[in-house]
């Protein structure tokens with residue numbers, strides 16, 4: 390099969406060289422991090438659920454990189470990559486997966502509940518579409534307090550068939566809230582394809598019910614995702630207008646550890662999406678523009694592999710939370726907001 394090129398190949402460079410290389414390194418970091426979590430799960434170092442962003446790196450990194458420091462992010466449970474892309478140190482994400490005190494949620498959250506308030510990451514949520522009303526609330530707070538920030542709310546295609554999706558989009562348009570609704574359309578909600586679940590399978594079109602602006606982009610092309618998200622976040626901040634962005638992408642592994650992802654997808658389909666691996670596409674783009682050669686790519690892999698080793702070491706060495714702190718974080722403490 391002929392590999393499709395990135396849509397961005399014939400455009401001028403949209404970002405300085407260092408930023409482009411950073412996008413690549415973030416994507417490689419997320420890929421290798423997730424592969425390591427699979428290994429750690431098999432070794433029982435990580436217990437419980439694990440939903441990976443493998444295959445979706447361009448959608449995750451492209452969107453999150455478009456946020457300003459002031460902006461806010463909130464996501465579903467498929468959240469390891471979102472935390473890393475937002476700048477949460479990989480070692481605290483790994484420690485969270487291990488259930489350790491040094492984790493970004495103090496070991497209380499685990500895979501589905503990464504959080505990093507200091508970096509404006511308001512967390513991953515396990516209830517499908519449960520966080521969309523929270524995103525509307527974050528955007529309403531920004532508006533009410535006159536803050537110069539927008540909210541990026543990421544969720545899966547499956548979330549678009551939940552009532553909270555419609556309620557949140559409706560209110561956000563009615564009240565002109567500064568929020569970008571981001572559908573990471575990886576073609577499946579567990580084992581159900583979008584075409585079997587949604588009467589309108591072009592999910593971005595659903596925004597028309599709320600007279601909301603929407604777009605669909607190639608979610609395997611990190612620059613397309615970055616450019617669209619950056620533009621829509623700016624519109625949210627400056628014009629106080631919400632919008633809906635759909636990225637078309639694919640998760641290469643199964644839904645979680647209990648799903649091999651093979652019974653409801655053909656080998657041919659999986660192979661077709663592998664032909665457009667977001668990391669390979671962007672690597673080629675950078676090579677075609679003389680920004681990267683194989684030796685430099687190998688260095689990226691080496692740096693990433695070092696970071697992953699450090700992340701595992703930190704997670705292993707961090708203690709489990711002490712039982713005395715069982716009730717910590719359950720109630721607000723006096724003097725805290």
Ligand SMILES: Cc1ncc(C[n+]2csc(CCOP(=O)(O)OP(=O)(O)O)c2C)c(N)n1
Nearest residue numbers: 467515516517545546547548575577578579
């Ligand atoms: C309200 C609710 N219903 C069902 C589930 C079980 N469940 C967990 S993930 C999932 C699929 C969601 O698919 P999608 O929104 O496309 O996200 P993806 O996993 O593909 O990233 C379902 C049905 C849940 N967590 N919450």
Ligand SMILES: [Mg+2]
Nearest residue numbers: 545546577578
């Ligand atoms: Mg999905």
